[in-house]
Amino acid sequence: xxxxxxxxxxxxxxxxxxxxxxxxxxxLGIVNLRQAADGNEAxxxxxxxxxxxxxxxxxxxxxxxxxxxxxxxxxxLSVPIIVASGKDYLLISxxxxxxRELGLPVLGGIKKPLRQQALEDLLRRVWTPPSESSAEVxxxxxxxxxxxxxxxxxxxxxxxxxxxxxxxxxxxxxxxRWHHPELGVIPPSRFIPVIEACDWATELTLLMxxxxxxxxxxxxxxxxxxxxxxxxxxxxxxxxxxxDEIDQRIRASRVPPRFIVFEITETAVADNLAEAIGIAARxxxxxxxxxxxxxxxxxxxxxxxxxxxxxxxxxxQSLVTSISNKPHLEAVFNSILELARRLQLTxxxxxxxxxxxxxxxxxxxxxxxxxxxxxxxxAADQFESWVKNRxxxxxxxxxxx
Numbered sequence: 001x002x003x004x005x006x007x008x009x010x011x012x013x014x015x016x017x018x019x020x021x022x023x024x025x026x027x028l029g030i031v032n033l034r035q036a037a038d039g040n041e042a043x044x045x046x047x048x049x050x051x052x053x054x055x056x057x058x059x060x061x062x063x064x065x066x067x068x069x070x071x072x073x074x075x076x077l078s079v080p081i082i083v084a085s086g087k088d089y090l091l092i093s094x095x096x097x098x099x100r101e102l103g104l105p106v107l108g109g110i111k112k113p114l115r116q117q118a119l120e121d122l123l124r125r126v127w128t129p130p131s132e133s134s135a136e137v138x139x140x141x142x143x144x145x146x147x148x149x150x151x152x153x154x155x156x157x158x159x160x161x162x163x164x165x166x167x168x169x170x171x172x173x174x175x176x177r178w179h180h181p182e183l184g185v186i187p188p189s190r191f192i193p194v195i196e197a198c199d200w201a202t203e204l205t206l207l208m209x210x211x212x213x214x215x216x217x218x219x220x221x222x223x224x225x226x227x228x229x230x231x232x233x234x235x236x237x238x239x240x241x242x243x244d245e246i247d248q249r250i251r252a253s254r255v256p257p258r259f260i261v262f263e264i265t266e267t268a269v270a271d272n273l274a275e276a277i278g279i280a281a282r283x284x285x286x287x288x289x290x291x292x293x294x295x296x297x298x299x300x301x302x303x304x305x306x307x308x309x310x311x312x313x314x315x316x317q318s319l320v321t322s323i324s325n326k327p328h329l330e331a332v333f334n335s336i337l338e339l340a341r342r343l344q345l346t347x348x349x350x351x352x353x354x355x356x357x358x359x360x361x362x363x364x365x366x367x368x369x370x371x372x373x374x375x376x377x378x379a380a381d382q383f384e385s386w387v388k389n390r391x392x393x394x395x396x397x398x399x400x401x
Contacts, residue, residue, distance in 0.1 A: 007032045009051040011042040011068065012084075013060040017112065021055055021084075024116050028123065039063025039071070046077050053123070057112075058085040058095060066095055073102035082122050083109040089326040097318075108321065121356055138190065145194045149203065153179050154191075156208050156215070157377035160386070161229070161348060161370045164362035169387060171227035173263070173370060174212050175377045176204065201233035206245060209260075213253035215380055220255075224387065229261040229291060237264070238275045243282035250286070257287030261312060265293045277307060284309045291348070295336065305343060313340045317351025317371070320361060337365055 008030050012018040015037075022033050034051065036042035038060045046054070058065035069081065081104055083095050092109035099106035108122045148154050154176055161171035178186035195204050212228045219226060236242055250257050262283060280290055291312035292304060305313075319333055340347045349361040352371030361369060375386055 007034065007049065007051040009034045009036060009042060009045055009054045009079075011036045011039070011054060011060070011065070012057040013037050014057075017057070017114075021114055024114055024119055025055075027116060028120055039065065039068035042068055043071060043075070043077075046072070046079065047075075050077065051079055053080045053082065053107075055082045055084060058083065058087065058092070066098070069095065069099045069104065070102065073099075073104055078104060081106045082119075084112055084114060085109070086112040090328045093326060093329060109326075121354055124354060139194055140186070140191045142194055142198055145191045145198070145200075148178055148180070148191070149195075149200060149207070153181070154204065154207060155179055155379075156211050157379055158228075158383040159370050159377040160375050160383070161227075161368050162374050164349070164358065164366055164369050169226070169390065170368055171229060171261070172383065173229040173377075174208055174231070176208055176231075177377070177379075196233060196235055199235065201235040202242060205230065205232055205236055206249065209246065209249055212260075213249060213255050216255050216259060217253065219384070222384075224384070225259065227259045227261055227289070229263050231293070232262040232264050234265060237279050240275075240278075243279050243286065246283065246288070247286045250288070258289070261289035261291050263291040263293040263314065264308075273307070280308045284311075294350075305339070310343075310345060312348060313343075313345045314348045314350055315361075315366070320349045320351050320357055320369075320371075321353060333361070334364060341365075 008025055010018055010021045010025070010033060012021060012035075018035055018037070022035065025033055034045055036045050040063050042054070042056070043063075045051075056065045056068055060068075063071070065083065065085070069083075071077075072079070072081075081099055083092055083099070083106065085092050085095075089109070089111060092111065096106050096109045110118050110122060155178075156174040157177050158172040159175060160169055161173060162168065163170055176188050176192070178188075178191055180186050195201055209230050212230060216226070216228055246262075250260060264280070284290055289311040290309060291314055292308070292310045293314045294316045295313050313336070315333070315336055319329060319336070337347055346368065347366045349357075349366045349369040350371065352358050352361065352369045352373045354373060357371070358369065358373055375383075378386055
């Protein structure tokens with residue numbers, strides 16, 4: 001693989017380790033390399049010219065790697081980061097999490113001594129489409145979002161859910177996009193917070209459901225009967241009318257309820273508990289599925305599984321991406337799979353981006369997966385083309401997306 005990067009900064013106090021990191025980068029086709037022996041020198045280099053990526057050792061005299069990352073956040077030096085250390089993976093992962101919580105694009109962590117394949121796997125993520133929630137974005141105006149809702153400019157895109165044993169298409173998650181008549185496609189990170197702040201979340205859920213039901217009918221007429229997942233906001237889990245409104249729309253469409261799944265984030269069900277449980281129970285009584293989304297990111301995980309009638313468990317991307325060779329995360333992942341098996345829940349790994357991600361989660365018995373390794377979220381016509389192309393070849397994951 002040849003990587004085209006403008007500038008990589010290697011921050012490492014050991015001259016030998018620094019040279020080794022530079023040699024590995026050159027072997028991967030990276031020509032422009034700069035070096036820094038500690039955090040202060042690294043900051044000076046970044047202020048001179050912001051690099052394309054920075055490789056940061058944690059153990060350094062003076063300003064260590066943790067302090068450097070903290071200072072980068074304070075100075076708004078937002079650069080893709082790879083964390084490196086000879087310490088245990090738990091410490092490395094903790095620093096990764098800190099960097100992300102500070103708003104920096106942390107690609108992942110790597111244990112020293114550095115190895116080419118591990119470094120290459122992380123560098124690939126520089127070209128992977130970034131998570132829409134990780135970047136700082138400018139929110140849209142309330143009035144513009146309201147107009148988009150009223151004029152039907154918010155439409156679902158579809159991301160495939162694929163079996164990890166055989167690569168069979170088993171469903172799709174509906175993800176909202178804004179088709180602006182002048183600005184093109186606007187990502188949800190710019191308007192979803194506005195919708196939630198203005199209490200329009202339930203309206204959006206019902207809008208996505210209606211469009212999804214219509215699309216399901218169109219695909220069914222062409223022989224494609226596919227379960228569709230709809231995101232259900234925490235703000236919608238209150239009151240007494242939501243379950244009825246959903247049931248009425250599904251009945252009117254004549255789409256079998258078993259083909260509709262509502263995804264609820266793990267932390268969403270902590271507030272308004274009694275109302276939320278009532279809504280969840282009535283939805284399951286109507287025949288739809290319920291999925292606990294972003295599993296593994298909250299603190300009330302096991303309580304929520306006991307309280308709500310879920311049928312599916314989606315493992316958060318943070319536990320999937322670069323999980324291999326991190327024993328503590330592997331233990332968490334394996335425990336989640338065992339728990340899901342005992343509760344008879346279908347497991348879905350989110351955020352699969354590399355062949356390594358795929359082989360790791362698949363070998364451990366996860367049932368399904370989704371992520372850019374298979375396909376990005378696609379407009380309805382693009383999704384149908386993706387399905388047709390996939391049916392024309394051996395059913396195995398595509399690396400084109």
